[in-house]
Amino acid sequence: MNEVFALNDINLQIDEGDFITVIGSNGAGKSTLLNAIAGGFFPDSGRITIADQDVTGWPEHKRAKLISRVFQDPLLGTCPSATLEQNMALARLRGKKRGLGRGVKNRDREHFREELKQLGLGLENRLLDKVGLLSGGQRQALTMLMATMIKPEVLLLDEHIAALDPKTASQILKLTQEIVKGQKLTTLMITHNMKHAISFGNRLIMLHQGRILIDVHGKEKENLTVKDLLEQFYNAQGEELAMDSLLLT
Amino acid sequence: MTLYAALGAVEQGFVYGIMVIGVYLTFRILDFPDLTVDGSLPLGAAISAVAITSGVNPYLSLVFALAGGFAAGMVTAFLNTKFKILHLLASILTMIALYSINIRIMSGPNVALLGVNTVFDSVTNLGVPAHYAGLIIFGAFALLVLSFIIWFLGTELGQAILATGDNPQMIRSLGVNTNTIIILGVGLSNGLVALSGALVAQNQGAADVGMGIGTIVAGLASVIIGETVFGCKTMPRAFIAALLGSIVYRLAIALALGLEFGNFRFNPSDLNLITALLVIGALITPNLKKRLIQR
Numbered sequence: 001m002n003e004v005f006a007l008n009d010i011n012l013q014i015d016e017g018d019f020i021t022v023i024g025s026n027g028a029g030k031s032t033l034l035n036a037i038a039g040g041f042f043p044d045s046g047r048i049t050i051a052d053q054d055v056t057g058w059p060e061h062k063r064a065k066l067i068s069r070v071f072q073d074p075l076l077g078t079c080p081s082a083t084l085e086q087n088m089a090l091a092r093l094r095g096k097k098r099g100l101g102r103g104v105k106n107r108d109r110e111h112f113r114e115e116l117k118q119l120g121l122g123l124e125n126r127l128l129d130k131v132g133l134l135s136g137g138q139r140q141a142l143t144m145l146m147a148t149m150i151k152p153e154v155l156l157l158d159e160h161i162a163a164l165d166p167k168t169a170s171q172i173l174k175l176t177q178e179i180v181k182g183q184k185l186t187t188l189m190i191t192h193n194m195k196h197a198i199s200f201g202n203r204l205i206m207l208h209q210g211r212i213l214i215d216v217h218g219k220e221k222e223n224l225t226v227k228d229l230l231e232q233f234y235n236a237q238g239e240e241l242a243m244d245s246l247l248l249t
Numbered sequence: 250m251t252l253y254a255a256l257g258a259v260e261q262g263f264v265y266g267i268m269v270i271g272v273y274l275t276f277r278i279l280d281f282p283d284l285t286v287d288g289s290l291p292l293g294a295a296i297s298a299v300a301i302t303s304g305v306n307p308y309l310s311l312v313f314a315l316a317g318g319f320a321a322g323m324v325t326a327f328l329n330t331k332f333k334i335l336h337l338l339a340s341i342l343t344m345i346a347l348y349s350i351n352i353r354i355m356s357g358p359n360v361a362l363l364g365v366n367t368v369f370d371s372v373t374n375l376g377v378p379a380h381y382a383g384l385i386i387f388g389a390f391a392l393l394v395l396s397f398i399i400w401f402l403g404t405e406l407g408q409a410i411l412a413t414g415d416n417p418q419m420i421r422s423l424g425v426n427t428n429t430i431i432i433l434g435v436g437l438s439n440g441l442v443a444l445s446g447a448l449v450a451q452n453q454g455a456a457d458v459g460m461g462i463g464t465i466v467a468g469l470a471s472v473i474i475g476e477t478v479f480g481c482k483t484m485p486r487a488f489i490a491a492l493l494g495s496i497v498y499r500l501a502i503a504l505a506l507g508l509e510f511g512n513f514r515f516n517p518s519d520l521n522l523i524t525a526l527l528v529i530g531a532l533i534t535p536n537l538k539k540r541l542i543q544r
Contacts, residue, residue, distance in 0.1 A: 038422070064424035071418075079415040082408070090412055093405060095424040100401075103408035 006032040008210035019201035022190045028207040030190045034156045039063040051153045065095025068152035070160040077143030080132030088112045091146035137168030157189040194226045250507050258503035262496030263387035267394050269495040271441035272468030279414040279434045284340040285325045286442045288347025289318040291461040293443025294450035295351045298360040307368045318443020319436040326435035330428035351458045359457040367451035399485045470528045471495040477531040
């Protein structure tokens with residue numbers, strides 16, 4: 001039997017307000033899991049339900065009214081040829097029908113400036129600049145803002161700080177924490193950083209070879225240490241864990 | 250170049266400028282190389298000519314032509330989005346099919362528009378001399394189409410079209426069905442090209458099945474000349490540049506055709522070579538500038 005399942009027998013119940021950190025080695029199925037939820041592909045079997053709606057057969061753009069995503073590639077979440085205000089106007093209509101009204105409405109500009117001020121990056125003065133001129137970190141911050149302008153049922157963060165330098169990464173992480181807490185968002189955050197995985201969120205899931213190996217929440221999660229995680233994994237799998245990326249944090 | 254030739258070139262620049270706006274929409278904005286235009290230009294001409302000779306109001310025939318072009322564009326986009334056929338190939342397939350379809354529509358390879366009402370009559374009836382009528386009508390239509398496209402791409406739907414060409418993954422995750430957008434965009438583009446063809450037919454007095462050959466080449470040449478000479482920083486500026494590029498292109502052609510080197514003169518059949526050289530020149534110029542600065 002040489003078949004490799006990207007996701008195998010996943011049974012995951014997410015409660016409203018859960019902030020779940022997802023860890024696992026490369027190829028464990030973390031991105032695949034998020035992709036399955038977002039509609040990037042259809043699972044071979046099983047169901048996906050969001051807010052009591054069976055979305056298993058829904059294409060990606062249809063699920064968009066329930067889901068927000070921030071990608072690992074900081075350039076993927078924004079349109080480089082469009083201005084900041086145009087990008088934000090696009091996000092304002094997430095999941096809504098687009099008609100022949102003005103794309104960027106005058107009354108929205110003030111609202112956009114207020115939102116951008118929160119980032120503290122001076123972007124509120126650059127509404128008419130093309131997004132392609134911004135740095136990766138600035139674009140990722142903008143993507144986070146755009147993803148949460150309209151409150152989603154689920155926020156999917158796919159290693160969204162992995163491609164940023166350490167300073168910017170921690171800024172974006174702080175922003176993530178603020179937004180998720182402030183809006184009480186149900187969030188799934190993939191991270192390679194075990195320390196982050198433990199200190200953020202109320203629930204932690206570890207995937208391995210397509211299965212959920214560990215699922216802890218509440219007090220049990222609060223008291224976790226990196227050493228505990230490694231031990232638990234070792235016990236569950238009974239094999240040597242050779243994940244450099246997990247050990248080097 | 251005589252004034253007459255220059256006016257003629259500007260006139261051509263306007264009427265084909267409508268086609269260039271269509272080409273800009275697919276080629277640059279949607280990142281969709283679309284050869285359908287070689288078929289949809291004569292399609293518009295054929296529909297308009299047949300309608301007019303059947304007694305339809307010439308302005309109404311333009312609407313039919315637009316609808317026909319839109320349908321042709323939708324076919325290409327459908328083949329690409331639903332059946333995953335490469336956009337270039339899908340457009341070639343539609344273009345080839347349109348050759349036969351156009352002959353069917355015209356019940357032959359061409360239709361003459363002699364002695365019938367055309368849109369020009371509404372201008373010449375006002376006492377405008379014939380050689381200015383074209384300039385006025387084509388200029389008016391070109392500016393109308395330009396205004397429309399700039400307005401439309403500023404709407405919510407239009408912004409979604411711009412985003413689809415720029416970052417399809419992002420706009421999909423914002424809830425936009427990119428397949429529908431592409432069908433709409435390629436449809437609109439070919440609708441404009443067909444409108445252009447209908448106007449050309451009414452101007453030259455005939456619709457001919459071969460009149461579309463080289464449309465995409467002329468379109469791309471005009472787009473590239475427009476970008477190089479006039480810049481494309483904002484969307485409105487880009488479209489204005491496309492229209493101006495069309496005019497410059499036709500002026501350049503007229504200039505070339507008027508040149509004499511001793512006994513040598515350019516033939517209309519040399520147009521393809523001239524166009525190729527023009528486009529190469531337009532593409533190389535920014536490169537040459539850079540190299541000169543580096544020295």
